[in-house]
Amino acid sequence: MIPLRTYFLPVGRLWGLLTTCRRFFYQSGFIPRYNPPIEVITIGNLRLGGTGKTPLVEYLYRQLSNEGRKIAILSRGYRRKTQGYLKVGPSSKVSEVGDEAIQLFHKLGEYASIQVCEKRTDGIRRILKNEPFINLILLDDAFQHLSVQPSLNLLLTSYDQPFYRDHAVPAGGLREPRSAAKNADMIIVTKCPSSIKRNQVSICRAEIERYCRNKPVIFSQLKYLEPQPYSIHQSMGSEIVLVTGIAYSEPLTDYVSQKYQLHYHFNFADHHNYSQSDVEKIIGFCQEQQCSLLTTSKDIVKLSAFEALKTVPVFVQPIEIEFLFDGQNVLKEMITANQ
Numbered sequence: 001m002i003p004l005r006t007y008f009l010p011v012g013r014l015w016g017l018l019t020t021c022r023r024f025f026y027q028s029g030f031i032p033r034y035n036p037p038i039e040v041i042t043i044g045n046l047r048l049g050g051t052g053k054t055p056l057v058e059y060l061y062r063q064l065s066n067e068g069r070k071i072a073i074l075s076r077g078y079r080r081k082t083q084g085y086l087k088v089g090p091s092s093k094v095s096e097v098g099d100e101a102i103q104l105f106h107k108l109g110e111y112a113s114i115q116v117c118e119k120r121t122d123g124i125r126r127i128l129k130n131e132p133f134i135n136l137i138l139l140d141d142a143f144q145h146l147s148v149q150p151s152l153n154l155l156l157t158s159y160d161q162p163f164y165r166d167h168a169v170p171a172g173g174l175r176e177p178r179s180a181a182k183n184a185d186m187i188i189v190t191k192c193p194s195s196i197k198r199n200q201v202s203i204c205r206a207e208i209e210r211y212c213r214n215k216p217v218i219f220s221q222l223k224y225l226e227p228q229p230y231s232i233h234q235s236m237g238s239e240i241v242l243v244t245g246i247a248y249s250e251p252l253t254d255y256v257s258q259k260y261q262l263h264y265h266f267n268f269a270d271h272h273n274y275s276q277s278d279v280e281k282i283i284g285f286c287q288e289q290q291c292s293l294l295t296t297s298k299d300i301v302k303l304s305a306f307e308a309l310k311t312v313p314v315f316v317q318p319i320e321i322e323f324l325f326d327g328q329n330v331l332k333e334m335i336t337a338n339q
Helices: 004-027 053-066 099-108 120-130 178-183 198-209 250-259 276-289 297-303 307-311 327-337
Strands: 039-045 071-075 113-116 136-140 152-158 186-190 217-224 239-244 261-267 292-296 314-317 319-324
Touching: 004 178, 039 053, 053 071, 053 099, 053 136, 053 152, 053 319, 053 327, 071 099, 071 120, 099 113, 099 297, 113 120, 120 136, 152 178, 186 198, 186 327, 198 217, 217 250, 217 327, 239 250, 239 276, 239 297, 250 261, 261 276, 276 292, 276 307, 292 297, 297 314, 319 327
Parallel strands: 039 136, 039 152, 071 113, 071 136, 152 186, 186 217, 239 261, 239 292, 292 314
Antiparallel strands: 217 319
16 A cells, blocks of 8 residues: 555645745745854754754753853744733743743742744744843754854754655655755754663764765764652652653653553643543543552643642653763864854
8 A cells, every 4th residue: 555645745845945045045045044152052843843853952951051151042832822021920820831941940949031023034033122132042943044154053853853865744744854954064963862872873974974975973862860749748659640742652652661660651642732521531540540640840830820730649750861872072172163
């Protein structure tokens, strides 16, 4: 049987041609680009979500802040119900700034400078006006936001779903054709298995270099930390109900299944907005099975709005990015060279 996506390949090629032309018009100067007066690092991907951008943004913020850099994070605020520029603060809501912006604010602390603006040029100008001490901006999910000329362009691709095996939408999950990878300054392969071997790294690097020559390629994995209680009065048992609304939950599910007795996984779509009925169903199942509820940092910012969450033990599974084969030093050297 012919795979269904085969029928969409002509449309995917047309979409790829349109996005390639769009890049050409920006890069050739037909459409003007804003060149900010301070350093700007773009973190993005070709695939529609699920490559681990948020852990990398958090990593870069922490590492570069420790070196004395004054950093602002700017994203579009995906799926928020507002428009224009907003700065994230203690009273910000998910509906106003998006779940990932709230997630970063809670993890990085109240002094972190985090903004959302769908027009990144406007957002950067507001940051420079309101916070003139900022000397570095991290642009989250902006590889396709071509109106800004970044100092450094970091492209993420996951090990299990690499861009070189995918196609442009609707035939696949790529926002642009594979050839767009050549516009990156560095490729970061994310979500590698802990057992990855150097020969597997070599094969993956060779595939990437078909589309992105003479650019550094580094590898990383997700490190799962000890679950954190949603309330300090809770204790976590070995029997777990997992709740996720993320793009690619398989690695987390595998990890939880190995470490705990996983009774059930409520697996919602990425950026899912939880309803009262969703929460009642989840809480009811936890109470019936006498299980603890485990969820992600991204999901807890939305689930915490429901009072029913206080009736069962709830824990958050923190993750962080961990580089393999000296990748963190390669990344550090590239950032230093571009200052």
